[in-house]
Structures are given as C-alpha cells and as structure tokens.
Amino acid sequence: MMYKLDSKTEKALHIQLYEALKDDIINNLKVGDKLPSIRELCSNYNISKTTVQNAYNQLYAEGYIDSIPKKGYFVSELLECQFSPKISATSKESKKQYRYDFSPTKHHKSYFPIKIWKRLSHKALNLDLDFASYSNGQGELALREEIAKYLQNSRGVKARASNIVISSGFITAITLVAKLLKQKYANFAIESPGYYITENIFKEYGYKISKISLNMGGINLDELSKSDAKVVYITPSHQYPTGLVMPISKRQRVIELMHKKDGYIIEDDYDSELNYQSRPIPSLHGLDNYDRVIYVGTFAKALSPALRVTYMHLSDELLKAFKLSYDSHFCSVNIHTQKTLELFLKEGYFNRHLRKIRAQNKKKHNLMIKCLKSELGCSFEFVAKGAGLAILIYPKGSFNWQKFKELLEKESIKVYFASLCNTSNFEAIRLGFGNFDLDEIPKAIKAFAKVWKGSLK
C-alpha cells in the first residue's frame, strides 16, 4: 500500500500519514496485522522519524493500534467499523409569518433601548471582566445589589443582595426552586387556571400537584388550606392568565396560612411593571414577616425576552440549601450580560425605560380597547385588561370556534388561546398588542373583527 503524502498542502505531514494509516486499518487491514516500521516509513516517504512517531502516537491514543516493545505496531482488536456517508451540517428551518400576529409576549422592535445598550455593553467589556474563571454562582454581587435596590424601591420587596440568585430565564430559575424545596416538601399547589410551565416542572420533579381554583381576588384560600400542599405558586399582582389582582387582605391571609403550614409561597411577579390603570401593585413579599415568600421576577417583560435574565429572592433557609448544592457554583448568565445590565440599572436607564414603555403600552392598550368596543359591539366581553401585554376577551353569545380558527388561518391572523396553555376549563382569546405599531392596531382589529363576525352564530 502506498500512501499519498503531500508536503506542499497546509495539512501537516504527520496528520496526512495518520489519516492514511487509519484509512488503511479501517478498509484493508485485519486485527493483528503488523504495520510498517518507523524506519520503513521514514525511508519510503523521506520523512522524519518524529513525523512517523506522531502519526503512530495518535493512532495509539485512539486505540487503533497496539505497540509491542521491540516488535512494532499492530492493528488492535477492532470490531467492524462502518463510517457512514458525510452529512450536511446545515439545515433549513422556516416559521410561518402572519399578516397580524397578536403575540402576547413579543414587544415592538423599538422597545429595546439598543443605543444605550450598545454603549453600556462596550463599556462593560472595557472593565476588565474575568472571562477566565467561573463567576459568582448567585450572579455578580454588584448586579444583585442593583436588583435589590430596584426591588425595594419599585416593587416593595424586602430585598437583600445576599439572597438574590440570578439565572438565565424562568425555567432555569423555577427548576432550581423545585429542586431545593424537594428536600423538604412533596406536595405542591398551583392556581387553576394557572401557569402550566410551573406546574409541569414541579410534576416532573415528582411533586404531588393540587390544583386550586380561583375565587374573588385570586386563589381560593379555603381550598388551599384544606389541601395537603405546603408549597404554593401564585401570581398575585396579575394572575396568569385571568388578570386578577389579589387584594391586600387576601395577601396577608395567604401569608398567615402558609406560615401556619410551615410552608412556602412562590410569588411570580412576571409583568407587574406593566400596569396601565394604577401604579404597579407592590409585591406580596413586602408584607411577609416570616420569610415565607420566594420572589421571582424577570427582565423578559420589562426589557427583553431575548436577554434571558430572571432573578429570585430566596428565603434564608432556602439560600442555605442553595449554598450547599452544586448549583451554587455556576450562574447561568454570562458576566458580560450581567455587567451591562448592572450599568443599565445603576445609571438610571431602567427606570427611565420603564416610564417610557409604560406610557407607550398604555396608549396601545387603550386604543385596542377602544377599537374592540367599536368593532365588536356587544358580542364580546373583557376577561382581563389593564395590565401586561395582552387583553383577554370571550364571545358573549354562541360562537363557532371551529370556523373562527379556519377564518383566522385564511386571513393570516394569529391569536392565542388561554386553553392552549393547559389551563383546564378556562378559555379566552389572548390579544397581544406590544408587537404592533400604534397605527397598526385599528387595522389589525378591523381584520380581526371580520373573522369574529364570520364566527358569530
């Protein structure tokens, strides 16, 4: 067998030789066959001993050959080795584009303060960040301090930087909470309808799930009291998906109840910054004197879903458990993003941004309501409005849902259904407005109204 070696290509000679020998082993040689000696290869190909040695070392390291002192190299005990044809690394992926997409999570492109972010991002990279080590497992202290200040001042959370854990999105955060609580608890309660992702995460961790119905102002406290769950997940400032706000008296009662149970409340405060009827409702956490509330917040609604930053405020007990777990070694948000966000908060841009987007979204929200009223008349009712990024409506009379869905497809309009989120028997149409330009809203609702009217029985 003659190998083709070319000293003029970029590929090193020892790699060419290694590849040629490997090919030979796979395709021609048998187990136990002797390979050419080093001297042989040196003289046949006019290459150095080091080149040959390097090629053989690599084959040896990968286990293709055995080396028998004073005897030479032999093909190692090898099973059939089938190499499949080369496949393409690339692929095509497409996503349907709609004429009007009433997405309840998308923001308008102008939402994100890209100019400021660019400047701060660059500034952050000039601050000698340590990319060579794992960063603080809870998130960098300086960012946690900025978040704690924001939570104290704007959300009424009794926040301490020491108890904050930063993570890359809600799933990562709530998975960690489920894991930490598992050491002590086995039963978990959630609002029904409620946020299906949280329910699934706790289910996957083996918790027994109690679904607690809603009544005035949120979760039914009698039901919760009777259930054997000691951990409850609630969205008190803007119930998901019904939009209910839990009043102060009920907030106090749920805290008392879970304290009596020696349990925990997970408060998901996902979009409370976006409130158009009043100022943001202060957090439940601020009312808690027993350290029973685990607070979860996010920058996805108020700043950017693509930034992937969520934060939690853990109780002292849970913080202790966190510090003992392997999770405490690794924060899932990279230091550059952390530093940029820290500057964004510290230099006052976040508060400025919140004022701006609240005003912008309020305009869109109010216009949407006006258009819905004038286009749909009294054929519908509002299920939820006044906050967040979507208005929820429901038809008043009889309604052909099948036809509705067909017409939506035909007109290339995308709306979202509450029931798609596993929300048991609760149904509502979620019409997001954040994605639209203000002057697009009347047109979008006009197009939607055409579909709606065609679906009325």
Added chain:
Amino acid sequence: MMYKLDSKTEKALHIQLYEALKDDIINNLKVGDKLPSIRELCSNYNISKTTVQNAYNQLYAEGYIDSIPKKGYFVSELLECQFSPKISATSKESKKQYRYDFSPTKHHKSYFPIKIWKRLSHKALNLDLDFASYSNGQGELALREEIAKYLQNSRGVKARASNIVISSGFITAITLVAKLLKQKYANFAIESPGYYITENIFKEYGYKISKISLNMGGINLDELSKSDAKVVYITPSHQYPTGLVMPISKRQRVIELMHKKDGYIIEDDYDSELNYQSRPIPSLHGLDNYDRVIYVGTFAKALSPALRVTYMHLSDELLKAFKLSYDSHFCSVNIHTQKTLELFLKEGYFNRHLRKIRAQNKKKHNLMIKCLKSELGCSFEFVAKGAGLAILIYPKGSFNWQKFKELLEKESIKVYFASLCNTSNFEAIRLGFGNFDLDEIPKAIKAFAKVWKGSLK
C-alpha cells in the same frame, strides 16, 4: 388627620396622597372606617379631583379600600399589617485568596481573546438583533450551523445543525437530557468514579442509579451489560476524573451494547480540545450508526467558563421529544452572546484560539511535570496527565493527609481533591496549571513540595 403634601418635590401629588392615606390606614384607621370624600380632600388641600381619584384608584387596586357607590370609600377588611424596618439592599461577600491556587477550572487571564471578542461583540450589536421577541428555542440556526461544522471537522461528530440545542451551561443542558429521557427510561448508569454533578441531577429526577466501575480504557462493559440501566453517561475522550481514554474497540462495543439495550449513551466531551500528547481524540458520536449517542460539548474549557455556553447534539428521537416540550420555546443563552460566538467561529478565530491555547497549556503541562518530578522525586505517582487543565497525582508511600491539609492552609496553597467530588473510593490530588503564568509554576511547585515533604511519613 392632616396629610403633608408638597407640590414642590419631584414626587407627584397623587402618589404623596396615596402614601399618606395608606400610612393612615395601616397605623390609625380600623376596618370599615370611612375615608374623606373626594370633595373634602380637594378643598382641604387645594388639589384637583383627578389627583384624589388617582390616589384612591391605587388604594382600591391594591385592596386597601372598598368603594361603595354613592356612599364613598371605606377601609377594607384588613388583617394586622406589620411593616418591618427597612433593610439594607447591599451586603458584603468575601472569598479567601490563596498564594497559589492550583484550580483545575480556572484559565489564565490572558486566555480569553478579549480584543477580538470586543470587536465581534460590537459588530453583533450592529446586526439588528431582535431583542423584542423570544429567540429560537434551540439557539439561533446560524450559530448551530457553525457549531455543527466545528464538530464535524474537529471532533468527528456526525453533527447536523437541526439536532443541536444550545444552553447556558452544563447543568442546564444535562437537566434537559434527564427530563427528556425520563419519558422512556428509569435507570441510569454512570462511571464510578465519575462526574458527581451528572449523577446528582439524574438522582434528583428519580432515576435509579447504577455506578459502574472502571477497567482498562474506561467503563466496565460487563458490569454495564448486566446492569438494568439503559442510559449511560460516559466521558470517553478523557475520563473524569481519572483521565482514561477509551480505545476505538471499546467505543464500538459500548455503542453495540447500548443499541442492543435500546438505550442511549450520553457522551460528555468536556475538554477534549485540550490534549497535549496527541491530536484530540475524535468523538464516540462519529462511530455511532444507530443514533444512540447524545453528545454534550462546552465552550467553558476551550474558551471561557464565564461565557456560559454548552451545546448538545440530540438523537432524532430525543429532538422530537424536545420539540414537544415547553423547553423548546426558550433558549437560555441570550442572542447577543449567540451572535458574537457565531462570528467568532465563522471568522476562524476559534480554531486559531485553540491552536494558541493548546500550545500554551502544553508548555505549562510539561513544565509542571518536570517540576513535580524534580521536586517530589519518587514519592508520588501520576494518576492522570497529558490532557485538560490539571495533573492528578497520588503519594506512593504512607502519607499524613491530615497534616497535608493543615500545611496547605498554613502556606496558603489551594489544591483540589478528587474525593471531594463524591467520587466514591477514588482519591487523587488535582493540580491545575491553567491559572498560572509559566514562570510561576516552578515557584508554585516548590511551595507545594515543601508541604508535600512535611506530610510524608
């Protein structure tokens, strides 16, 4: 009660009024007490009706007051409301600094190509990234394509962009794998000693764990074959923590075995880019013709631990399960980091970087070995060397471990113990070298040798 309202401060009048009324409710009034009428407040404080209405709306939204038509506002049914003293948002956290830290995960500060990264980071932010929506749940296609190409060319993985999932660190990635496999499997096997974090994650998901011992070239296949586990986690290119390399014949046999079991191999290829004796060992994935290997790789060792980017190559079956799960909606790495990394790969910097750090680390690795030999003589043996960021050693004769630990503290030297990673009965001292300057190594080993010699019996 007279409220202090000041029209000259920055705080809006309706917020001042809201806060004053809330204080009054909490501290002075009782459930059912009537609040001043709107007209009363307007004339007493010479403020507009809107101002008062806004304040009352906020109190109402939060549940402090009830509104009875034609009668006015009343303090709502309220439980005791104790507000605890203001706490400080900031805190102090300190970490002990060592004179010599033989960290097995830290890189030298010069490791990360900060200048290039800065330029690409800036370039990425000028590319009109969409911060207003959730990005692709698997990670952006363009980055997945670059990773697939790298894996094909450098790691021999049969990689397709369509099957890659990007996530923010190993824990997030392996947690997802544990979750997806749980739908079909209940038993899990891992090398012993092996990577304790993976073991814990599968344990927390309720898997029955089989610890499989090691023999020549890695995991004991007879034991694996007899165990009822259908999922096995291995580190074939550089066994953690012993450093064993699995030869090609064993690789083929483990694939055949897991195929026969209708199961999966999770191949963790965490630091195979760093090999100083031969070229990197190609992946196990490249030998698999049955789609039985889930490949996990990371940028933590080869680029930066603080960047938080890990990737997996899922089998078609697992990809299908992933697409049906809620996880498929959210990628945990932000789009800016994704785009910067994509450019870093696409423009050839990653390959250049790998060549550079391989050469740098090889020098450190070889110097470390030379120094250990000359300083410790024949009082130790190498447990693992030749790859990664640490050399593992073990004392040959009798050794006073207690004294060793005390002397290390006294001399302010930090080394790492394999046993600390729950690695059952396996013990070795892990001496990382990445963190050091080249000329620091002789000094560090000299200091270490002093401690070592003081611990020999």
